[in-house]
Amino acid sequence: MSExxxxxxxxxxxxxxxNILEKGMLIGLIIMFITFALYVLGIVKPVxxxxxxxxxxxxxxxxxxxxxxxxxLHMDHPPTGWAWVALIGKGDFLNFLPxxxxxxxxxxxxxxxxxxxFARNDKAMGIITLATAVIxxxxxxxxxxxxx
Amino acid sequence: MMLKKMFGKVGGIYVFLLCSLTxxxxxxxxxxxxxxxxxxxxxxxxxxxxxxxxxxxxxIMGIIAVLGGVGGGVLFVPIISxxxxxxxxxxxxxxxxxxxxxxxxxxxxxxxxxxxxxxxALPVALIASTMAIVGAMVGLALPTHIVQLCLGGxxxxxxxxxxxxxxxxxxxxPQADNLSSALRICGIYTEASTNQEINWKVHRTPAGxxxxxxxxxMAGMFGLGAGWANVPVLNLMMGAPLxxxxxxxxxxxxxxxxxxxxxxxxxxxxxxxxxxxxxxGIMLGSFVGVRLLKIAKPTFIRWMVIAILGFxxxxxxxxxLTASGIL
Numbered sequence: 289m290s291e292x293x294x295x296x297x298x299x300x301x302x303x304x305x306x307n308i309l310e311k312g313m314l315i316g317l318i319i320m321f322i323t324f325a326l327y328v329l330g331i332v333k334p335v336x337x338x339x340x341x342x343x344x345x346x347x348x349x350x351x352x353x354x355x356x357x358x359x360x361l362h363m364d365h366p367p368t369g370w371a372w373v374a375l376i377g378k379g380d381f382l383n384f385l386p387x388x389x390x391x392x393x394x395x396x397x398x399x400x401x402x403x404x405x406f407a408r409n410d411k412a413m414g415i416i417t418l419a420t421a422v423i424x425x426x427x428x429x430x431x432x433x434x435x436x
Numbered sequence: 437m438m439l440k441k442m443f444g445k446v447g448g449i450y451v452f453l454l455c456s457l458t459x460x461x462x463x464x465x466x467x468x469x470x471x472x473x474x475x476x477x478x479x480x481x482x483x484x485x486x487x488x489x490x491x492x493x494x495x496i497m498g499i500i501a502v503l504g505g506v507g508g509g510v511l512f513v514p515i516i517s518x519x520x521x522x523x524x525x526x527x528x529x530x531x532x533x534x535x536x537x538x539x540x541x542x543x544x545x546x547x548x549x550x551x552x553x554x555x556x557a558l559p560v561a562l563i564a565s566t567m568a569i570v571g572a573m574v575g576l577a578l579p580t581h582i583v584q585l586c587l588g589g590x591x592x593x594x595x596x597x598x599x600x601x602x603x604x605x606x607x608x609x610p611q612a613d614n615l616s617s618a619l620r621i622c623g624i625y626t627e628a629s630t631n632q633e634i635n636w637k638v639h640r641t642p643a644g645x646x647x648x649x650x651x652x653x654m655a656g657m658f659g660l661g662a663g664w665a666n667v668p669v670l671n672l673m674m675g676a677p678l679x680x681x682x683x684x685x686x687x688x689x690x691x692x693x694x695x696x697x698x699x700x701x702x703x704x705x706x707x708x709x710x711x712x713x714x715x716x717g718i719m720l721g722s723f724v725g726v727r728l729l730k731i732a733k734p735t736f737i738r739w740m741v742i743a744i745l746g747f748x749x750x751x752x753x754x755x756x757l758t759a760s761g762i763l
Contacts, residue, residue: 294620294622294623294624294635295624295626296624296626296633297550298547298548298549298550299554299555300553301554302547302550302554303546303547303548305547305554306543306544306545306548307544307549308477308542309540309544309547309690310544312542313537313541313543313544316535317538320583320715322714323708324708324712325706328484329721336482338484338709339483339676340483341483341519341707341709341758342483342486344707345521345522345523345525345707345710346521346522346523346707348523348525348580349523349525349526349703349704349705350525351524351574352525353704353705366677366704367704368703368704368705370702380708380709382636382708383708383711383712384701384708387533387706387708388701389699389713390533390536390537390540390699391536391694391697391698392694393531393540393696394690395694396505396690401554409700412618412619413555413558413619414560416558416619417558418560419562420558420562420565420691421563423562423565423569423695424565424695426700427565427569427694427695427696427698427699427702428702430698430702432569432573432699432702
């Protein structure tokens with residue numbers, strides 16, 4: 289029963305979660321600064337020329353995606369979901385990498401604490417954590433991105 | 437006398453910030469631009485102007501958010517969608533990433549200090565993040581003017597909550613309910629000001645979890661962080677101490693906003709030229725805000741945040757009604 293004792297200190301899972309979150313956040317932020325510098329300084333050429341970006345951001349997202357596909361990308365479909373991975377060599381789409389890291393670190397934290405929860409026979413919290421990890425992964429997968 | 441002088445100076449800064457956010461000629465330009473043409477007229481060589489303006493405004497917003505005790509997202513979406521030429525789809529996507537980054541930055545420290553409770557957050561996050569996905573999908577499927585109208589109504593609702601909601605440092609919880617007992621949602625923390633150890637537990641857990649269906653949905657639909665709703669539910673409804681509620685709410689945003697942010701990212705609602713200056717601006721503003729906090733007058737700032745949000749809410753309503761052809 290001692291494993292379920294309430295203490296002033298953060299639990300093992302809480303500390304593990306905090307450490308992974310901290311590292312992921314720092315890595316994401318550092319990469320964001322680097323990729324944005326590569327983009328705005330023109331070191332990595334973007335899909336949409338810098339001087340034309342402002343011509344697109346007032347449009348609804350589906351019109352924006354159609355327009356950049358027709359004008360620059362000429363792909364079979366506008367770049368939604370994980371299509372940015374194929375365009376990572378372009379300055380603007382390179383910036384999706386840190387955004388994906390910042391948006392994905394929580395899923396890693398969740399998956400990391402699940403084994404510990406089950407090992408300590410904390411089944412209810414284990415199931416809740418696993419279910420949330422599945423839901424977050426589904427959101428990240430792009431399967432749920434519908435609309436318009 | 438010196439204190440008076442200092443408060444006078446700080447007051448001056450607030451008035452400047454308020455004016456900067458609401459009366460700047462930038463807004464006139466933005467409104468003119470969006471009214472005249474759906475595509476803002478910016479000279480090719482001046483492409484950097486809007487990102488720089490965004491950086492400056494989000495920097496000011498970051499200061500005000502810290503001083504006013506609100507999240508960056510709740511200020512970002514109504515102000516940027518109301519006064520900048522960016523489409524609401526991109527503003528909501530960026531707003532979620534702004535709120536998410538703030539929560540990611542604060543989360544590890546709050547968890548390590550045992551102020552944010554993982555056990556309290558996990559069940560709440562399951563419901564809130566699921567509903568944030570639904571909200572994001574609904575928000576992206578609805579016509580923009582409907583979302584704009586609902587956003588205006590929601591922001592004015594948040595103003596009403598801020599005006600009326602009370603807080604309780606350590607609410608009286610006579611007995612933990614069955615669900616929170618089964619999930620062992622409880623803890624101990626040391627109140628630094630009194631050095632007193634506080635044993636806390638929660639009650640009305642089913643009702644609290646039910647509230648997060650609505651909160652998660654709204655967070656996803658409008659791209660708002662949901663601290664304005666999380667804290668009253670955790671503190672007043674479920675009976676968690678105020679400090680635990682505020683810290684857990686901030687950490688909770690890192691989960692709720694993750695789920696909604698993925699929907700917006702996968703739909704393509706991310707323009708790096710908007711996202712990165714906004715994140716940098718908010719982060720730098722938050723650092724300055726934390727330093728100003730020591731000499732700040734919380735009541736004054738709170739009123740200022742309420743005024744800004746009220747104005748931005750009315751602007752969103754006006755835009756929605758105009759786009760609907762009602763005005």
